[in-house]
Amino acid sequence: RRFVLGARDLVDSVAAHSPARFALIVFSLAICIFTALLSLPVAATSGRATPLYDSLFTAVSAVCVTGLTVVSTATHWTFFGQVVILVAVFVGGLGIITLASVLSLAVSKRLGVRGKLMAQQSMNVETSKLGEVGTLLRTVITTSVAIELLLALMLTPRFMILGEPFGQALWHGIFYSISAFNNAGFTPHSDGLVPYETDLWILIPLMLGVAIGSLGFPVVMVLIMARNNVRKWTLHTKLTLVVSAILLVGGTVAWAALEWDNARTIAELSIGDKVIHALFASVMTRSGGFNLVEQGDMESTTMLLTDALMFAGGGSASTAGGIKVTTIAVMFLAIFAEARGDTEVRAFGRRIPEGVMRVAISVLVLGATLVSLATGALLAISGATLDRVLFESISAFATVGLSTGLSGELPPIGKYVLSALMFAGRVGTITLASALALRQRDQLYHYPEERPIIG
Amino acid sequence: RRFVLGARDLVDSVAAHSPARFALIVFSLAICIFTALLSLPVAATSGRATPLYDSLFTAVSAVCVTGLTVVSTATHWTFFGQVVILVAVFVGGLGIITLASVLSLAVSKRLGVRGKLMAQQSMNVETSKLGEVGTLLRTVITTSVAIELLLALMLTPRFMILGEPFGQALWHGIFYSISAFNNAGFTPHSDGLVPYETDLWILIPLMLGVAIGSLGFPVVMVLIMARNNVRKWTLHTKLTLVVSAILLVGGTVAWAALEWDNARTIAELSIGDKVIHALFASVMTRSGGFNLVEQGDMESTTMLLTDALMFAGGGSASTAGGIKVTTIAVMFLAIFAEARGDTEVRAFGRRIPEGVMRVAISVLVLGATLVSLATGALLAISGATLDRVLFESISAFATVGLSTGLSGELPPIGKYVLSALMFAGRVGTITLASALALRQRDQLYHYPEERPIIG
Numbered sequence: 001r002r003f004v005l006g007a008r009d010l011v012d013s014v015a016a017h018s019p020a021r022f023a024l025i026v027f028s029l030a031i032c033i034f035t036a037l038l039s040l041p042v043a044a045t046s047g048r049a050t051p052l053y054d055s056l057f058t059a060v061s062a063v064c065v066t067g068l069t070v071v072s073t074a075t076h077w078t079f080f081g082q083v084v085i086l087v088a089v090f091v092g093g094l095g096i097i098t099l100a101s102v103l104s105l106a107v108s109k110r111l112g113v114r115g116k117l118m119a120q121q122s123m124n125v126e127t128s129k130l131g132e133v134g135t136l137l138r139t140v141i142t143t144s145v146a147i148e149l150l151l152a153l154m155l156t157p158r159f160m161i162l163g164e165p166f167g168q169a170l171w172h173g174i175f176y177s178i179s180a181f182n183n184a185g186f187t188p189h190s191d192g193l194v195p196y197e198t199d200l201w202i203l204i205p206l207m208l209g210v211a212i213g214s215l216g217f218p219v220v221m222v223l224i225m226a227r228n229n230v231r232k233w234t235l236h237t238k239l240t241l242v243v244s245a246i247l248l249v250g251g252t253v254a255w256a257a258l259e260w261d262n263a264r265t266i267a268e269l270s271i272g273d274k275v276i277h278a279l280f281a282s283v284m285t286r287s288g289g290f291n292l293v294e295q296g297d298m299e300s301t302t303m304l305l306t307d308a309l310m311f312a313g314g315g316s317a318s319t320a321g322g323i324k325v326t327t328i329a330v331m332f333l334a335i336f337a338e339a340r341g342d343t344e345v346r347a348f349g350r351r352i353p354e355g356v357m358r359v360a361i362s363v364l365v366l367g368a369t370l371v372s373l374a375t376g377a378l379l380a381i382s383g384a385t386l387d388r389v390l391f392e393s394i395s396a397f398a399t400v401g402l403s404t405g406l407s408g409e410l411p412p413i414g415k416y417v418l419s420a421l422m423f424a425g426r427v428g429t430i431t432l433a434s435a436l437a438l439r440q441r442d443q444l445y446h447y448p449e450e451r452p453i454i455g
Numbered sequence: 456r457r458f459v460l461g462a463r464d465l466v467d468s469v470a471a472h473s474p475a476r477f478a479l480i481v482f483s484l485a486i487c488i489f490t491a492l493l494s495l496p497v498a499a500t501s502g503r504a505t506p507l508y509d510s511l512f513t514a515v516s517a518v519c520v521t522g523l524t525v526v527s528t529a530t531h532w533t534f535f536g537q538v539v540i541l542v543a544v545f546v547g548g549l550g551i552i553t554l555a556s557v558l559s560l561a562v563s564k565r566l567g568v569r570g571k572l573m574a575q576q577s578m579n580v581e582t583s584k585l586g587e588v589g590t591l592l593r594t595v596i597t598t599s600v601a602i603e604l605l606l607a608l609m610l611t612p613r614f615m616i617l618g619e620p621f622g623q624a625l626w627h628g629i630f631y632s633i634s635a636f637n638n639a640g641f642t643p644h645s646d647g648l649v650p651y652e653t654d655l656w657i658l659i660p661l662m663l664g665v666a667i668g669s670l671g672f673p674v675v676m677v678l679i680m681a682r683n684n685v686r687k688w689t690l691h692t693k694l695t696l697v698v699s700a701i702l703l704v705g706g707t708v709a710w711a712a713l714e715w716d717n718a719r720t721i722a723e724l725s726i727g728d729k730v731i732h733a734l735f736a737s738v739m740t741r742s743g744g745f746n747l748v749e750q751g752d753m754e755s756t757t758m759l760l761t762d763a764l765m766f767a768g769g770g771s772a773s774t775a776g777g778i779k780v781t782t783i784a785v786m787f788l789a790i791f792a793e794a795r796g797d798t799e800v801r802a803f804g805r806r807i808p809e810g811v812m813r814v815a816i817s818v819l820v821l822g823a824t825l826v827s828l829a830t831g832a833l834l835a836i837s838g839a840t841l842d843r844v845l846f847e848s849i850s851a852f853a854t855v856g857l858s859t860g861l862s863g864e865l866p867p868i869g870k871y872v873l874s875a876l877m878f879a880g881r882v883g884t885i886t887l888a889s890a891l892a893l894r895q896r897d898q899l900y901h902y903p904e905e906r907p908i909i910g
């Protein structure tokens with residue numbers, strides 16, 4: 001008992017003093033455990049131990065809710081293996097949401113009373129309720145499980161109608177609901193969602209789950225609490241919803257326009273099915289990772305569009321990856337402010353502090369640098385073409401999971417590079433942003449101002 | 456005479472009220488004139504009129520000092536045509552430097568007394584001397600011509616020693632010196648610089664010319680006036696020199712490492728020649744546009760490295776393109792400031808105002824957006840692979856002129872897209888940055904602060 005208390009004190013102390021380091025440790029530990037479990041002979045249908053580069057890759061992909069695979073989820077792994085993957089997705093998803101929320105709270109505590117009030121406001125929960133990590137975790141778990149159960153309830157009957165026995169239909173319902181809400185993109189069917197490509201009863205719950213999951217916990221809480229009372233919405237909620245809507249509609253229109261006559265993908269389909277495919281692609285590209293068409297069969301222009309949408313990603317403190325929609329919002333607001341000649345960056349009647357802009361630049365530049373370096377390394381390792389390598393790198397960085405199949409073709413060293421990229425993309429962006437925001441302090445003395453020429 | 460005065464008043468008025476619009480008009484006019492001249496039958500060796508898409512492309516490429524070509528400069532154009540191209544490069548280069556300098560001055564005037572003093576300081580010239588555009592233009596012309604003459608004096612004897620008659624050697628000396636100092640990258644020889652790939656007497660003057668030209672007029676003036684009295688150097692000068700040096704050395708090392716064993720490029724050469732090739736590539740990639748090896752023969756990793764260096768570009772108010780080294784410096788300084796927890800962005804004992812950061816984001820996002828859109832369009836138009844299309848797009852945007860030959864293979868519509876991209880990359884970044892900086896004004900009322908979550 002003394003040992004447990006001691007360990008708990010240690011955890012509390014690390015979490016309080018260096019939340020970013022705490023995040024790294026927790027995620028690394030989780031990945032080690034799931035790698036060990038997936039390496040067991042009982043996890044593979046072959047009955048033999050899966051090599052480290054494949055089990056590590058799968059564990060990282062699951063814990064980071066990426067969904068990239070190097071072996072078929074349906075045929076390589078046993079039921080035990082699939083359960084391990086699903087648990088890893090569930091734990092990883094909860095961990096990411098909780099961690100990002102805790103870090104946002106930690107930022108708010110350092111920001112003094114005013115910042116604290118704002119952050120509580122942005123979580124839309126009372127101080128007393130969110131004071132402890134435990135309470136926050138409970139709220140996150142309750143909300144997540146409730147939404148996942150709802151999705152599973154919608155999906156299971158459909159799989160039964162399609163002829164699956166109850167047990168299997170329930171398993172598939174649960175698997176897809178957890179995979180969707182956590183933006184993980186793993187599928188338990190060997191040919192993925194392709195057999196259901198016109199089945200709205202399956203596609204709509206998946207799109208709903210992914211879309212809600214990608215908004216992020218702070219936004220979901222505001223929507224649950226404040227409902228359609230827009231005046232109570234936080235700035236963060238408004239920015240997230242507006243940019244998500246723009247990317248969703250813009251992505252759908254652009255995807256449809258580029259693929260409309262592509263005989264390898266949707267040219268043969270009815271107009272209604274084409275629109276569904278475009279909408280589905282637009283929802284899934286920003287982190288869900290499910291796909292209805294072979295990604296390598298898309299036009300090269302569509303792959304470029306997909307690259308851009310994947311890099312953008314979803315909402316902060318969500319299971320979606322990428323540089324996040326608020327980062328994009330803040331950058332464009334800064335540009336509009338410049339164009340109008342304003343000295344303040346404003347949105348919805350609020351002023352966005354200057355420090356936020358610098359965090360946004362940092363996240364953008366870090367992301368672009370990581371993707372560029374990984375692309376360079378994988379070009380050298382795989383000898384594949386730039387379009388495929390860039391696609392796989394951005395998919396890994398933004399934990400999307402869409403793929404032209406390159407991950408599976410890579411030699412072990414390439415799989416380790418992608419594993420590292422998934423980890424850095426997932427844990428890196430959330431911890432970096434909070435670590436940076438946490439360190440902000442006022443300077444005691446000021447330097448004289450001087451203006452370099454830009455552009 | 457009254458007409459001339461009226462026209463002069465009009466020009467003065469447009470220049471004073473909307474320098475950005477003035478820049479667009481002047482550049483468009485220059486391009487129209489040179490397109491007309493290049494369309495003349497006397498300009499082409501065939502004796503027939505060159506089609507509009509080729510003459511326009513060449514005129515834009517010359518005026519914007521890009522150096523991309525759709526027809527061979529040495530064989531398609533007559534001596535008259537080559538003189539037109541050289542004049543266009545000369546006029547374009549002077550125009551860009553003058554314009555960028557005038558715009559920086561205009562920015563400083565709007566910034567009030569303090570900003571004005573700083574900008575004059577950054578030009579390192581007295582107000583009275585730079586008060587008029589005419590005086591500035593004279594200083595720019597004098598400095599440019601002096602450096603170009605020096606380069607021509609170094610090159611001409613070498614071409615004579617290599618067996619060219621005096622007239623031809625002089626013409627080649629002048630052509631290369633203007634092309635190098637203006638970072639234009641046009642060559643009057645049909646096989647470019649390949650015959651001189653180990654001739655240091657030619658390579659060194661070219662590298663010097665390109666490197667000095669790419670620093671930018673404000674930096675060159677400071678170096679001429681303050682010499683090695685570092686305390687008198689402006690912040691702009693220090694940032695430009697430091698980032699240029701880092702990119703130069705880093706680019707050389709990375710290029711050498713990636714190409715060392717590439718049998719299509721430098722594997723067969725001696726170690727000394729390999730180093731020269733790497734240094735030359737590193738200098739030329741950030742805007743010079745001369746090349747010793749076939750760009751399409753490089754490793755795909757080297758092409759990615761080249762993409763990054765081209766996008767970065769040279770100094771502000773220079774004939775180099777790209778997003779400019781000070782933009783990169785400001786962004787990384789902002790990231791370092793965040794990492795240290797500083798609320799101010801500092802460098803060399805000076806504070807960089809927040810507005811500068813927003814201009815830097817604008818330039819970066821504009822550049823990335825332009826390149827992405829053009830890449831998408833050219834992918835659809837050409838059907839070429841992403842690596843070649845991206846390379847050509849960045850080369851055009853950053854007015855570098857390195858090419859895998861895609862420009863010449865494009866149908867007319869593709870040539871128009873690249874022409875527009877060269878124009879936007881050249882005139883866009885300098886006018887955007889100043890137009891934004893010019894509009895900065897203080898707000899009369901303030902909004903309450905609210906902090907969205909980033910990353």
Ligand SMILES: [K+]
Nearest residue numbers: 066183289400
């Ligand atoms: K995913």
Ligand SMILES: [K+]
Nearest residue numbers: 521638744855
């Ligand atoms: K050039």
